Amino acid sequence: MSARLLEVASGHLRRLGPKGVTVSRVAAEACMTHANVYRYFTSKDALLDAVAGRWLRDVEAELARIADGPDPADDKIEHLLSALASMQRETLVHEPNLFAVHLDATVKARPLARRHRVRLRSFIEHVVEEGIGANAFVARDRERAIAYIFDASYRFTHPLPIKHDADLPRDLTDARLGAVILMIQRVLRTGTL
Template identity: 70%
Template sequence: MPRSRSGAQSRDETHPADGPFTVGPSSRARPAPPSADARLLAIAADHLRRLGHRQVTVVGVAAEAGMTHANVYRYFPSKTALVDAVAGRWLREVEAELGAIADAPDPADDKLERLLLALASMQREVLARDPHLFAVHRDATVESRPIARRHRGRLRQLVERVIEEGMNAGTFSLRDRERGIAFIFDTSHRFLHPVSIQLDAEVPRDLIEARLGAVIRAMLRILRIGTL
């Protein structure tokens, strides 16, 4: 039996290619309601910002979402997984900014300097703006939780791309790429690790930036002459 025209039209109106919108009788696109996990993340982010990560509870998030705490565990297996997911959203924003630097049409040494300065700056900014979110990031790093390991892996990939580009262009003279990458992270650790950033919270920003800038300049000299 041939399909009816009305049935075909109905299917076309809700085709996935139309994106996250639904078309009602008025034929006007309306945003689809947020998914359950997105709602839970939004509520958890608000609780984290207001209460701190130690006071966030699955029961409290579930109550505001209008569901049982058992339902929350369908999406996040623990409170730690929930707050880590909140931190993960911010880390993906950080990685996107750093990725844009790595993709820029600039010399590799300039990109490496900008990448390290931006990573340090974004962490200091979130410490000042949202210290509870920073605390989750810090603890996840210290405990090497999955969210921190994934972030560390993505940072390494970005640095590796810049180093590879610099070696191919002759900007960096490295006999051993792995040793060069390790040197970059070892040298900048003092300014990029969240525990160190927390400890330096009261140090004037211009002083921290001057110290990091001096370290990066020394690092770049060594990478250029290849004495590693």
């Protein structure tokens, strides 16, 4: 039954936006009472986060594929950051209401966003450790290296600045991200943190 509720909520989110989605409307279309919806989701935010969570699982599956792939660690850093930035920008353009839920969950640090951040960190950590193990990275402090990657790429991988930069031409954003990735790779290779 929760799968049906998610399908209905996804359709409402797409058509009406986050503010237009109500538990009562979702329940009515799913042929149940709104009280029954609360058996599966504790609030409207929990319902919308579950919708966004399905999208984030797809994002994370792609990032996991990159992190576990055969490429060298410095290439993986580039592919991870580029893929994350691209998938979020594409969602902002093609599914702005879904992106709005992701942004709201991130800004308000709801469990959905915290879990996603933990998964992102695990992918980055995996690649950094792989790079150190292969002597491709000379990071003296693994934690500092991971924090540096997040800090340096923030503008391109966090939903808030992505939303703020929505009107920038794509080629300009890609060029700026490319420059940041080159800087991250250089710092990891030289250990200048």
